[in-house]
Amino acid sequence: MQRTSLALARRAIRSTRTTPAPILSTRHSTQIRFASALPPRSSAFAQLTESNITDLRALLSAPTSLMSTLDGSASEDDLRPFNDDWMNKYHGKGQVVVKPKTVEEVSKVMKYCWDKGIAVVPQGGNTGLVGGSTPIHDELILNLSNLNSIRSFDTVSGTLTVDAGAILETVDNELASHGHIFPLDLGAKGSCQIGGNVATNAGGLRLLRYGSLHGSVLGLEVVLPDGTIWDGLGGGLRKDNTGFDMKQLFIGSEGTIGIITGITILTPKRPSAMNVAVFSLPSYEAVQKVYTETKSHLGEILSAFEFFDKQAYDLVRRHQKEGGEADRKVFETEGEFYVLVETGGSKQEHDEEKLQGLLENLMENDLILDGVLAQDTTQYHSLWKLRELIPESAGKSGSVYKYDLSVPVPKMYSLVEKMRARLSESGLFKEEGGGRIREIVGYGHIGDGNLHINICADKYDAEIEKVIEPYVYEIVAAERGSISAEHGLGVMKAPYIGYSKDQTSIDLMRRVKQMFDPKGILNPYKFIL
């Protein structure tokens, strides 16, 4: 039996840091529309006219808060960033973007739209992956970017109240200066807005540690479809059992029953000690065993447990090299799989000792092939990049079909294998390269049972889509999984909800939508149809 101390196992990771290309550059200029697959425009909604624009302008304090092709204040190109989704897969035809500066303005705009029967799509950072935050047809785009202040922060309780349009990373940086952390972190943090995070019940990288937003959001302020402002912020109380917990319905409602304008959330103390290690492993079997050992050794300090496959790792390394990064080896022995383990604790010596105990155990039991532990902040970020750059690297490699699935951990990776087998059989994917599908990579959050499959194709194409869907949903349903672990339904998965929810559930949801928005003006054509 070979015993290895952490000191031995540690070695300085050569700087794998890259200057990441702006994420927006991963958008493609080719515009593919599968208009046939989208629901037709409903005649129930009013067609916007120049006169509406005049009325709407009168409700807003600043002329720049409204841009429209109808009154010539904006060109189609100006509106494109609001009409095109993050993946450049969905392309709305909205003619008006309204960016209110206050909750009262949101309320006035909604009341106007309610009265006139104008359909509205609420929009945050527009970083969603299921076409939920862009118009399907000509819905008015109500963008929350101008509502972006931190309203208050209580350092004793850690309670934060913030406008919906505040950027996640900006807020987290502000919290860091008070020794606190936002209980959510995800790849798009530099662009996504907290209102959108809550509206889509974002999960992200540290759900394992800080739990879901259903637990950490303490209150919401919401503008209802008819313009009523509902103050459900609740004074920042951690406990309040006075009636139905109405705010919960808005968490994950994807902008279909109200527009979240303010959020009160409980932020934990920021761990003073953070460590990250990445291991290479021989098999998915080993990934699961390492997870069990990690939980047992690290207990309360474990803050993330991510995995990715060899294909994802190779893709990121290739992307980094193409970005000009020196081609240095990260691992002596590469593996079929990789896991990233992060700890966040309050005492560095204690956390290192626990990590050392884990590492010794993993090496003694031959569960890992190699491991790298970050020695400083630069290396901490470098190691995280191996995981965080996967979506961007996939985007660089083509048009990406993204699936975001929940299944029991032991079954997770078999879905990637099934997908590879199916696409190989169809001739679309060739291991040796040259197929219309270039890459199929699997990664995700083991601790949450959440798998991401990215399928990189030359371009979006109805034939490819037909081979993938609904097959991918069928294999998830066979495991009683979820067809959307965290991305939501949007327009992309709305027709497929039946793979995850039974008719009773769908009926209940329709009644909720009907109760809040009987005219159906809020984010139509999506979510619950």
Place this chain on the structure above:
Amino acid sequence: MQRTSLALARRAIRSTRTTPAPILSTRHSTQIRFASALPPRSSAFAQLTESNITDLRALLSAPTSLMSTLDGSASEDDLRPFNDDWMNKYHGKGQVVVKPKTVEEVSKVMKYCWDKGIAVVPQGGNTGLVGGSTPIHDELILNLSNLNSIRSFDTVSGTLTVDAGAILETVDNELASHGHIFPLDLGAKGSCQIGGNVATNAGGLRLLRYGSLHGSVLGLEVVLPDGTIWDGLGGGLRKDNTGFDMKQLFIGSEGTIGIITGITILTPKRPSAMNVAVFSLPSYEAVQKVYTETKSHLGEILSAFEFFDKQAYDLVRRHQKEGGEADRKVFETEGEFYVLVETGGSKQEHDEEKLQGLLENLMENDLILDGVLAQDTTQYHSLWKLRELIPESAGKSGSVYKYDLSVPVPKMYSLVEKMRARLSESGLFKEEGGGRIREIVGYGHIGDGNLHINICADKYDAEIEKVIEPYVYEIVAAERGSISAEHGLGVMKAPYIGYSKDQTSIDLMRRVKQMFDPKGILNPYKFIL
């Protein structure tokens, strides 16, 4: 500056263990009814007849699953434990108790009641404190005790699926054998049922660590008012963003829109190291400072931070002595306030070191007068008893008016002081004793901003109640607090919801109730009126 090591500060606590009297014995034999304050019986509901009993019996597999005074299968005395609430303050006149053994039986009974317009009160362990789980008039009592199996437990993910009627302590003991812990703990654990815990969104002693049930409950199975079984268990997935998160509405709905029959919940690893310390302190100011220091020193291992005042401590010690326990001193120097700090971690040495750091800091800064740290399991339980016996000791001291309030931590204790001042002025309370009010004690969960005030009177009495209410709610509303942090509304607080919620919120809640239960048969006269 005096430096004190933990070793010095430790001293064996003399066994303060008592044999607690059965909690049910705190019920009083005098039956006080404030019938005038309760809503009148609604004529919309059917009067149960013997023929209904015959029909209902036919739906149940066992003759013992139905007890009724209408067919002579039970006496009024037999039904009393189901009609009287935990505090013996509310006294229903239910003539039938149904205890289904399966979800299908619950469904059949509900469908029958729906069709016939029979009002139903769902009942778990009947340990609620706001009269929510007993009939107000002659509602059929649907008791979940016979639905009490653990359905499944997955040791890797910690996902538990359990029947609603399972007793919290029984389930936690079962989890302990697998190295897991139920993410909720409260005084009534030996009697309360998990379905009731979820239906009332119970908070309890470790919310600080494990968060609210809105975060840890993964799925619910619910029988809707018309008998439909809604399977929202969701296969135990930790993440699932496919539509509105309907289960959230049932958490804290107090049995008014559906009967929870099954629960899937995420259970954390049970900490392998548990420590508890109790400190005596000079002031409420010190309590707050100790809280800040404790969070900073103990970080992720802090699992409970409870406080109680001198009056509560004295009451418990008196109760323990009356119970035959030897009169040994717990603290060299007693204080105006006490705090209980619990840690739960994965490595005893690390946790002790962190605790030692805390203790040194508290002593150096003269924040505590004295401290006792448990040396073994017996002492661990003894120290917890100082906090956990407060409600029972109060019950022994008379008829208790219980208030359960959320306010910002700095304002918490001032509510107790205001209450004492008001009751002194009224002449009902005399510091030297002899008033109709014997004790006014304050305690609660500092970490959650949750204060409990117990006012022990000779007996329940409309005059006393008028001095307390709505004054207590007014002073809470003035701080934008919650009139019910964790106990819920039930019948006791239903009329006072306006002190915590605005009209828009109440209107939304009424629409939810209407949507699920248009006939209003489920737990009428309570919650949202």
